[in-house]
Amino acid sequence: MRHKDENKNENIFNATIQLINEIGLAETSMSKIAKKAKVSASTIYVYFENKEDLLNKLYLNVKKMMTEAIFNNFDASLSLQEAFENSLRKFVEFTLANKDYFLFIEQFQNSPLLNKISRDEITDICEPLYSLFEKGKKQHVFKQVDTNLLAIFTLQPLMQFVKEHFNGTTTINEANLNKVIQMSWDAIKA
Amino acid sequence: MRHKDENKNENIFNATIQLINEIGLAETSMSKIAKKAKVSASTIYVYFENKEDLLNKLYLNVKKMMTEAIFNNFDASLSLQEAFENSLRKFVEFTLANKDYFLFIEQFQNSPLLNKISRDEITDICEPLYSLFEKGKKQHVFKQVDTNLLAIFTLQPLMQFVKEHFNGTTTINEANLNKVIQMSWDAIKA
Amino acid sequence: MRHKDENKNENIFNATIQLINEIGLAETSMSKIAKKAKVSASTIYVYFENKEDLLNKLYLNVKKMMTEAIFNNFDASLSLQEAFENSLRKFVEFTLANKDYFLFIEQFQNSPLLNKISRDEITDICEPLYSLFEKGKKQHVFKQVDTNLLAIFTLQPLMQFVKEHFNGTTTINEANLNKVIQMSWDAIKA
Amino acid sequence: MRHKDENKNENIFNATIQLINEIGLAETSMSKIAKKAKVSASTIYVYFENKEDLLNKLYLNVKKMMTEAIFNNFDASLSLQEAFENSLRKFVEFTLANKDYFLFIEQFQNSPLLNKISRDEITDICEPLYSLFEKGKKQHVFKQVDTNLLAIFTLQPLMQFVKEHFNGTTTINEANLNKVIQMSWDAIKA
DNA sequence: AATGAATGAGCATTCATTCAT
DNA sequence: CATGAATGAATGCTCATTCAT
Numbered sequence: 001m002r003h004k005d006e007n008k009n010e011n012i013f014n015a016t017i018q019l020i021n022e023i024g025l026a027e028t029s030m031s032k033i034a035k036k037a038k039v040s041a042s043t044i045y046v047y048f049e050n051k052e053d054l055l056n057k058l059y060l061n062v063k064k065m066m067t068e069a070i071f072n073n074f075d076a077s078l079s080l081q082e083a084f085e086n087s088l089r090k091f092v093e094f095t096l097a098n099k100d101y102f103l104f105i106e107q108f109q110n111s112p113l114l115n116k117i118s119r120d121e122i123t124d125i126c127e128p129l130y131s132l133f134e135k136g137k138k139q140h141v142f143k144q145v146d147t148n149l150l151a152i153f154t155l156q157p158l159m160q161f162v163k164e165h166f167n168g169t170t171t172i173n174e175a176n177l178n179k180v181i182q183m184s185w186d187a188i189k190a
Numbered sequence: 191m192r193h194k195d196e197n198k199n200e201n202i203f204n205a206t207i208q209l210i211n212e213i214g215l216a217e218t219s220m221s222k223i224a225k226k227a228k229v230s231a232s233t234i235y236v237y238f239e240n241k242e243d244l245l246n247k248l249y250l251n252v253k254k255m256m257t258e259a260i261f262n263n264f265d266a267s268l269s270l271q272e273a274f275e276n277s278l279r280k281f282v283e284f285t286l287a288n289k290d291y292f293l294f295i296e297q298f299q300n301s302p303l304l305n306k307i308s309r310d311e312i313t314d315i316c317e318p319l320y321s322l323f324e325k326g327k328k329q330h331v332f333k334q335v336d337t338n339l340l341a342i343f344t345l346q347p348l349m350q351f352v353k354e355h356f357n358g359t360t361t362i363n364e365a366n367l368n369k370v371i372q373m374s375w376d377a378i379k380a
Numbered sequence: 381m382r383h384k385d386e387n388k389n390e391n392i393f394n395a396t397i398q399l400i401n402e403i404g405l406a407e408t409s410m411s412k413i414a415k416k417a418k419v420s421a422s423t424i425y426v427y428f429e430n431k432e433d434l435l436n437k438l439y440l441n442v443k444k445m446m447t448e449a450i451f452n453n454f455d456a457s458l459s460l461q462e463a464f465e466n467s468l469r470k471f472v473e474f475t476l477a478n479k480d481y482f483l484f485i486e487q488f489q490n491s492p493l494l495n496k497i498s499r500d501e502i503t504d505i506c507e508p509l510y511s512l513f514e515k516g517k518k519q520h521v522f523k524q525v526d527t528n529l530l531a532i533f534t535l536q537p538l539m540q541f542v543k544e545h546f547n548g549t550t551t552i553n554e555a556n557l558n559k560v561i562q563m564s565w566d567a568i569k570a
Numbered sequence: 571m572r573h574k575d576e577n578k579n580e581n582i583f584n585a586t587i588q589l590i591n592e593i594g595l596a597e598t599s600m601s602k603i604a605k606k607a608k609v610s611a612s613t614i615y616v617y618f619e620n621k622e623d624l625l626n627k628l629y630l631n632v633k634k635m636m637t638e639a640i641f642n643n644f645d646a647s648l649s650l651q652e653a654f655e656n657s658l659r660k661f662v663e664f665t666l667a668n669k670d671y672f673l674f675i676e677q678f679q680n681s682p683l684l685n686k687i688s689r690d691e692i693t694d695i696c697e698p699l700y701s702l703f704e705k706g707k708k709q710h711v712f713k714q715v716d717t718n719l720l721a722i723f724t725l726q727p728l729m730q731f732v733k734e735h736f737n738g739t740t741t742i743n744e745a746n747l748n749k750v751i752q753m754s755w756d757a758i759k760a
Numbered sequence: 761a762a763t764g765a766a767t768g769a770g771c772a773t774t775c776a777t778t779c780a781t
Numbered sequence: 782c783a784t785g786a787a788t789g790a791a792t793g794c795t796c797a798t799t800c801a802t
Binding site: 401402403404405406486487489490491492493523525526528529532533536537539540541544549550556559560563564566567568569 | 753759
């Protein structure tokens with residue numbers, strides 16, 4: 001057999017992400033992906049079962065990268081507020097440095113395609129945040145509400161903030177990022 | 191305007207919304223819309239220039255309906271906090287009663303298609319909220335931050351909250367809705 | 381709407397039959413049919429649901445034509461032997477004049493595709509022959525065996541006879557046709 | 571010859587026959603054969619030049635097996651009628667025990683693919699029967715007709731009889747098999 | 761206004777086959 | 782000998798849209 005080009009899988013992933021961000025999920029076809037990845041359309045089927053499989057694997061892959069980038073080296077010794085702030089900053093840091101990944105995740109997450117992925121496989125990005133919230137609730141630093149609500153008020157505004165940075169409505173800088181973090185904190189603190 | 195036309199236009203709109211929520215934007219084709227709306231595919235072209243035109247007009251139409259439903263009868267005499275709370279409640283009320291509209295807007299808003307619509311035409315749902323925020327900022331009730339940030343912390347968590355209600359993660363009731371409103375208030379208040 | 385070309389349906393049918401006889405069922409594709417029928421491939425889908433539908437309708441259509449050609453004007457006043465001979469002659473007459481139809485039926489009948497057609501819809505070519513056989517059995521002119529067996533010994537050798545004429549093994553003429561009819565008669569007569 | 575090879579060749583043959591009987595010649599692809607035979611698709615090309623070569627070799631192989639099974643140990647000392655009856659019984663015996671082979675031959679024989687095989691290579695199943703017929707004609711036991719016709723009236727009804735047994739129209743038993751043999755005999759006897 | 765007919769372009773996918781190992 | 786990787790060509794079919802009525 002021929003040696004398997006390790007890059008080919010990655011090329012296909014990258015081509016797919018770029019296309020989805022440029023022309024949208026709806027317009028992204030296998031042949032367009034193939035052309036962009038500079039492989040034959042049929043080659044994609046050597047690496048993936050079908051289009052759905054490709055998109056799912058891509059989604060799970062990017063999610064995993066995000067989670068690792070944001071919560072790797074999570075310092076357990078930090079104070080609650082420091083850890084919280086740290087996470088949000090790392091999130092912004094990652095998304096700013098990986099616009100394509102972020103926008104892809106956003107678009108995919110809002111499409112009905114997502115529902116077909118086995119929930120078990122989805123690594124929740126905020127998983128490590130959740131224990132932080134639980135801890136904070138026990139210490140009565142955070143409000144005694146559903147942990148999910150704490151997550152919502154932490155991540156949703158931040159994500160929208162980044163999106164508006166990307167579409168030009170806003171420009172993220174140290175000052176307004178500080179404010180956003182402060183507002184999230186105010187929302188969830190007891 | 192003739193009655194017949196009005197009905198057909200609406201049938202096409204409704205068929206489109208339903209399809210997009212059932213099978214997604216990517217899978218929604220003109221012929222499927224036609225079948226669901228019980229008209230010939232070519233009839234759609236009597237009412238709309240092409241597919242893009244149909245989607246844009248639908249989007250603007252639904253946006254307008256939402257805005258009107260939420261901010262109609264906006265009582266200027268209410269206190270800042272009352273007006274704020276009122277708006278959020280009306281938003282939830284509307285979305286719960288119009289699941290299809292809400293989910294459609296959500297899905298459309300995250301697709302690159304949106305960018306093709308002339309920004310001028312987009313009625314921002316939070317438009318009336320903005321003056322509320324401006325007023326609140328002047329009175330130093332709200333934080334001295336970009337008004338956009340105030341909107342983000344008000345609407346993003348609430349929208350996610352409704353979405354999670356629809357996908358079964360949470361169930362909205364008086365108690366947790368109160369908490370959400372409180373958290374938004376805490377986030378933006380000075 | 382445009383006026384429907386009544387010939388188009390027939391063109392598609394004819395193109396399909398010709399192709400199946402030339403290159404075989406397995407190699408007959410929708411695009412080849414389209415090219416031969418001088419229509420766009422998508423036009424076929426205006427007339428037929430899908431490939432299976434096209435083939436089924438074609439099969440039923442040809443079957444019906446054969447039955448009508450062979451048993452139309454079936455003369456009930458004839459003697460048993462005359463009626464029998466008449467049917468076989470008409471069968472040969474039709475198949476010789478409609479080589480394409482005959483070979484198509486033969487090929488289709490031996491493919492697994494046939495099993496998907498609702499048995500109810502299949503007009504059995506020998507239907508009128510069956511009552512002839514029943515009558516003959518009552519009069520003890522024919523053997524007291526399953527009517528199906530009588531049909532088998534009447535039609536199978538005749539069909540093979542025609543097939544061998546078409547592939548050059550034999551040439552049908554009055555003399556050998558008479559012999560075939562005689563042999564069939566000997567096989568079934570009491 | 572090496573054992574390993576023999577097995578693989580046979581696996582490929584069997585997989586092909588099964589597939590053709592299950593899904594039809596048209597739907598039987600090299601990759602499906604490979605999967606069913608549990609070899610790589612490229613391995614098939616070690617044993618066969620291409621798909622056509624595989625099908626041809628398979629056809630010739632099965633034909634040979636049938637002929638051997640039916641006419642092996644052909645007892646020359648038997649009377650004409652005994653030898654005749656013996657052959658037909660052996661044919662039924664073989665086909666009932668080898669449904670797959672029989673149906674494959676039937677399907678293949680009616681497709682234009684057959685015509686591509688060099689006629690020289692085709693072992694005619696009825697070859698040994700032919701000398702029987704010739705002998706019978708000389709003894710004026712059989713009709714003075716083309717030997718081919720005798721074969722047609724012997725094999726065609728019998729084959730159809732078996733086919734109808736397989737598709738459930740009839741069930742072969744000693745009684746009706748006797749009748750079929752009798753009818754064939756009546757057809758050809760002088 | 762409304763629509764069935766028609767189509768070229770494109771879709772996701774599978775095909776038979778080749779190649780390098 | 783055996784096979785995974787790779788692919789151009791082809792598959793059945795749907796697409797958005799136009800046209801004639």
